[in-house]
Amino acid sequence: MKQWFYKVFTLTVTGMVVYLIFSKDDSLYYHFPWELFAGIGIVSWATQEGLKLVKEVKKEFEK
Numbered sequence: 001m002k003q004w005f006y007k008v009f010t011l012t013v014t015g016m017v018v019y020l021i022f023s024k025d026d027s028l029y030y031h032f033p034w035e036l037f038a039g040i041g042i043v044s045w046a047t048q049e050g051l052k053l054v055k056e057v058k059k060e061f062e063k
Contacts, residue, residue, distance in 0.1 A: 008045040012038040 015038040 004045055004048060008041045011041045 015035070019035065
């Protein structure tokens, strides 16, 4: 889980930093939609953690 969190956090921060650096002058740079890229990373991590939580709750109810 920690590795996934580090990957998501790193991609999110990198995307935000690059976006902020290149957002000052729109005419010079092509912009990859970093917000979307970072959002997908966050959502995938949240989904994975949510599924783990659901499995734990199911195990608890089975006992």
